[in-house]
Amino acid sequence: MRMTLPAWPRPLPREARDTLFLLAVLGWILAMQVPQIPLWCGTMALGVLLWRAWIALRGGALPGVLWRWALVTGATLGTLASHQTLFGHEAGVTLIVVLLALKTLELRARRDAFVVFFLGFFTLLTHFFHSQSLLTALGVLVAFLGLLTALVLAHMPVGRPSVGQAARLAGGMALLGTPIMLVLFLFFPRFAPLWGIPTDSGFGRSGLSGEMQVGQIARLALDDSIAFRVEFLDGQRPAQDQLYFRGPVMSVFDGVQWRPQARLAALAPAPQLAITHPEQAIRYRLTMEPSNRPWVLTLEATPELPPVAGQAARLSPEREWTVTRPLTDLTRFEAVAYPHFRDGPPQRDMSLLPDLELPAGFNPRTLQWAQDLRREFHHSTDARRYIDAVLQHLRTGGYTYTLEPGLYGRHSADEFWFDRREGFCEHIASSFVVLMRALDIPARVVTGYHGGELNPIDGVWTVRQSDAHAWAEVWLPEQGWTRIDPTAYVAPARTESLSRLRPPPGVLANAMLTLHPDLLWRVRAVWEAANNRWNQWVLNYTASRQLDMLRQLGFRAPNWTDLVQVMVGALVLLGLLGAGWMAWSRGRQDPWLQLLRQAHRRLQRSGLELPAQHATPRQMAAWIERHLPSTPAAAQWRDWLLALEAQRYDPITPTRLTDLRRQWRRLPALPRQTPPSPAQPSALH
Template sequence: MLARLQTLPREARDTLFLLAVIAWVLLPQVSELPWWCSALAAGMLLWRGRLAFSARALPGRWWLLGLLVISVGATLLTHRTLLGRDAGVTLIVILLALKTLELRAKRDAFVVFFLSFFTMLTNFFYSQSLLTAFSMLVALLGLLTALVNAHMPVGKPPLLQAAKTAGWMALLGAPVMVLLFVLFPRLAPLWGVPSDAMTGRSGLSATMQVGTIASLALDSSIAMRIAFEGRPPPQRELYFRGPVLSSFDGREWRPSSSSRFPSRYKLPDNLSVLGEALRYEVTLEPTSRPWLFVMDAAAESPSLPSGYRTRMNSDLQWLTDRPITDLIRYQVKSHPVFRHGPDKREVGLQEFVELPSGFNPRTLALAAELRTDPRYARAGTPALVQAAMDRLRTGGYTYTLEPGVYGANTADEFWFDRKEGFCEHIASAFVVLMRAMDIPARIVTGYQGGETNSVDGFWVLRQSDAHAWTEVWQAGQGWVRVDPTSAVSPGRTGAFQRLAAPQGVVGQAFGNFSPTLAAQLRATWEAVNNRWNQWILNYTQGKQLELLKDIGFESPSWEDLAYVLIGVVVLVSLAGAAWTLWDRTQHDPWLRLLGRARRRLGKAGLASHAATSPRQLAQQVMQRYGSEGQALHDWLLQLEVQRYAAALAGGTPPRLAPLKKQYNQLSWPG
C-alpha cells in the first residue's frame, strides 16, 4: 500500500492528503452530529478517496443532486428546521463532504479549503476545551499545508516542504492573532448553548424524581473550581447551594415557585449574617441554567462579569438574568454563621408540611409513633430530628448508587424495605418523615465536598459531588441545615470515603500500575485546563478594561480600547514600513543598478535573465545597435569592472556613485 501511494500522481496524492485533513476536522463533531450525517460524510470521503486512489471518474451531477436532496430532507426531519446551530453545522458538514466529490479544478479545491476552515471553527460551538483547541491547531496546520501545496509549481514537491511553509505562515500570523485576542472588543457568542444531558448521571436538575433511576453513573467532569482567600474550610462544611425543592406530588420534587406548584404564601427572608466573611472565587463551567452556586449565606451579590444581572430568591439561591452558557468567574463573600427564615410559626410555613394524600402510609405511621413517644413528645423539633438521624445511623441503612427502581411509596420502601439509596432517596424520605410529624422541611440541592488539586491549589468540585440535603424549620432559629446522608454514610460528606467515578480499561490498568502517578497526571492535566480556562476562555470584557487600567487609563471605556487598538495597528504598520525601507537598503546596490539596466533593456527588446552578466548585455547591445550603443556598452563593462576586476587585481574598486550618475545620463534605446 505504501509503495502504491508513492507511485500515485500528484493530484491523487494531494487529494488523499486533503481528505485525511477533512476527516480530522470532522472527527471531534461525531458525538454532536446525527448518526446518519456522520455515516454519510464518512462514506462520501471514503468514496472520494477510492476514486482518487484508483484514478476513476468522479460521479455525475445527478448523483450529487440526489445526495444533496436526501441530506437536506434528513436534516429537516432530524432538527425540524434548516436554521440554527445544530442544523447549520449538519448542513455544512454534508456540503463539505459533497464538494469533495466534484473536486476537479483548482477553483473547486479552494472552495473545499475555505469550507474546511469554516467547519473547523464550528467545533468551538460545542467545546472550547484545551484538547479541542489543540486538535483544531493541528487541523489548521494541515489545511494550510494543503493550501500551500496547491500553489506550488508543477511536479511533485514533498509535503514536508509545504508543511514548513505553512508552519512559518502560522508563526508569522500568531502575533496578529494575539494582538486581536487581547484588544479586540469581546462580544457575546452567537451560538454555543450546551444541551442538558444529565439524565441518569450525577449532576443537578431543576427537579428531582425519586426512585425512577435504577443506577446512577458518576460523572467525573468538573462542575466548578474554587480559589479561597486563605485557608479553605473543612471539606465537610463545603455546601454550595443550588435549587431548593419544596413541592412534592409523591414522586417528583419541584421548587415552590414553579408554574406547576405556585407558592401561595410569601415568607419573610429575615437573613442576618454574623461573624467574619469567607471570601473566594468561583470558576463555573457552562450549565445552561441561571444558577450561581455559593456557600451559605451570601448576603451580597456575587461579582460577575459585565452583562450579567443577579438576584437572590426567597430560598437564598442566587440567580442570573439568563442561562450560563459560557465559562464564567465570579467573586463571592459568604458568611458561614447566619440565620434565615421566620422566627415564629407562620401560615406560610404550612406549605412545607404538605404531603400528597394516599402515599407512604407506613412512614406516616412511623411519624405518629415518634410524635407520641414520651422521649420526644415534649422535647420538640430538635429531638424529633435527632431521632430520625439516629434511626438512619443505626438502622442498617446504606448509601449506594444502585438501589434499583422504587415504587409509588418511595419513603416507605426506603425506611422499611430497601434501606438503601443515594442522597436523593435519603433526603426525600427524611423530608417526608419530617412533614408527617408536622415539622416544616424542604430539600436543598447543590454540590458538597470536592478536593484540592495538588498542582495549582484550586478546590475542584465535580458533577459527582452533586448532592441533596435538607433544611428543617425550628422556632427561634429559622431554617437549619440537616444532612441525613451524613448519618447513613459519613464518608460522603467527609474526606475519607468519597465516591470515585469508574475508569476505563486503560485508565484502570494505569491506575493499578501506579495510583500515585495516575493521580498526579490527572491533577496536572486539570491544572493545565484550569489555566486555559482562567487565561483564555475567561478573558472577558472586564479584563480588557483592567488591562487599560494597568496601562494608565483611570476610567477606561470602549473608546479608549479602540484608540489603543488603532494606535497599536499604526505603530505596527510604521514598524513594518521602516523594516521594509531598512531591508531595501541592505540589498546589494550593485545588483539593484544592474536590475534597473536589465529591465530598461528588456523594454527595448533585449531579453535577459538573472544569470546574464553585464559583459553579455554589452555584447547584445553592440550586436543590436552597433556604434549607437557604444556609450551603453562601455557603461556596462565599467559596471562589471566595478564588481569583479578590482577584486581580482587586489586593488580598490571604483566607486559606484559615478556609475549611478552616468546611468541617468545615458541615451537608452527604445
C-alpha cells in the same frame, strides 16, 4: 522453487498525494463535529470522503452532475427532517458539514481546492458553537495547521515538494501571524461571540434538575465531568465538611417527585437572613461550566451576588440564586460567603405551612412510626429530641450508602426505613424530610453539590457532577432553617473526608492504576489545571478586563475608543516591523533557489564562466562537462546538480533537500580555471 516478493508500490502522483492529505484533514474536521451532528450526516460525510479517496488512489473520473445534485438534494432533505428548518446554527452546521464533504467530489482545479479550503476554515469556527474548551481549541489548531499546509501545497505547483516542507512553511506563517492575533485578542473591543448564542434546542446538559425524583442524583454520580471550580481568596476556606454549594430547594412533594414551591417572582418575600459572625467571611471565585440551567450555585450562605453572565441574579426566599436566562456559557463571578448565619422566621408562622404538607395515601408505615415516636416522647414539642432520635436510628440501624439500591416503588420512604435500608443521598434526604413532616417539623430537601477535590497544581477546588448531593433543612424555633445532612449519619466519610462513591474504572484506567496508582490522578490534575488557566485567561477575558489592562497601561478612564487606538497603533508597529523583516529577507524564501545560487557562486569563484546568471542545474552540469576535464570532482558536481534538478522536478524519486545540502558541503573543490589572455586563444575553442 524461488519465491518472488511483491515490489513496493510506486509513490503516488503528487496530485493524488495532495488530495489524500486534504481529505485526511477534512476527515479530522468532520470527526470533531460527529457528537453534534445527526448520525446520517456523519455517515454520509464519511462515505463521501472515502469515495473521493478511492477515486484519487485509482485515478478514476469524478462523479457526474446528476450524482452530485442527488446527493445535495438528499443532504438538504435530511437536514429538514432532522431540524425541521434550514436556518439556525444547528441546521446550518449540519448542512455545512455535509456540503464540505460533497464539494470534494468536484475537486478538479485549483479554484475548486480554494473553495474547499475556505469552507474548511469556516467549518472550523462552528466547533465553538458547542464547546470552547482547551481540548476543542487544540483540535481546531491541528486542523488549522493541516488546512494551511494543504493551502501551501496548492501554491507550490512546480515539482514535488514534501508535505513536511509545506508543513514547516505553514507553521512559520502561523507563527508570523501570532503577534497580530494576540493584538486583536487583547485590544479588539469585546462583543458577545457568535458561538455564545443560546442553543436552538432546549436540551440541558448533565447537572441538577428543577425536580428531584428518588434515584435521579445517583445517576449523576456516574458523571465525572466538571460542574464548577472554586478558588478561595485571602487564604480562607471552609472546613471540608462545610463545603456545601446550594442549588434548587424542593418544598413540594407529590409522593413521587420533589419540586420547588411555585411563587410569582414579584410577590416572593425576601429571605430572612441574618449574619451572625461577619468577621469569618470567606471570599471565593466560582467558575461554572455551561449547564443550560438558570441556577447559580453558591457557597452557603452567600447573601449578595454581582451580575452573572450579564444578568442580575435573584435570591429566592429559600436562598436559591437564579438568573432569567439559562447559563449556556462558562460563567465566572466573585462573592462572599458567611458560614454562620440564621435564616427563617424565629417563630412558627403561615410561611412554614408548605413545608409541612404530605400527599395522602403514601408511606403509611412512616406516618405510623412518627405517631409512635410522638407517643414515646409524650407528644413533646421539642423538635430536637425527635431529630436526635431519628439520626441515632440512622447511625445504628444498619443503613447503607450505595449507588445501586435497586428500584423504589410507590412508598419510597417506607421502603428505605423498613425494607431496603440502603440508598443514595436523595433516598436518605427524602425519607428523612417525609418523617420530619410527619412529626410536624417543617422540613425541605436541598439539592446542590458537596465537597470536591483540591488540585495540587494550581490550588483550585474542582467540583464534579459526581459531587451532586441532597440534604435536608428543618426549621427550629429561634434558630430558623438548620441544615441537617442525614447521609453523614449513614456514611460519615461522605461528608467528613469527601470520599464519594464511584463507578468501576474502565479498562484503560484499570491498566494505568495497575502500572502506577497515582499516574492517572496526576495526569488529570495537570490537564485540569491547564484547562482552568485556559478558562481564566482566554474564555473569561471580558470587556472589563480589557479596560483594566488599559488602566495598567496608564489610561485614567479608558473606553472602547482607547482600545481601538491602542489596537491600531500596535498593528501599525507590527506592520512596520514585518515590512522591515521582509525587505531584509527578500529572495531567501525558497531554500531550493538559495542552494542553487550558492552552487552558482561557488562555481564562479573557481573561475568557471557560466552561460547565464540564472542557469538551471542541468545547464550548469552540461557546462562543467564541456569545459572541465573528466575528473572525479567534476563527475561529483555533475551528479549533484542533476540530483538538485530531480529534487524539484522529478515526481518519482526525488532526493531530500536536506541530503542535498549535506552533499553540497562535501563536494570537492574544482581546479581553478584561468581565463584565456587576448593574445593566446583558449583551449576550449
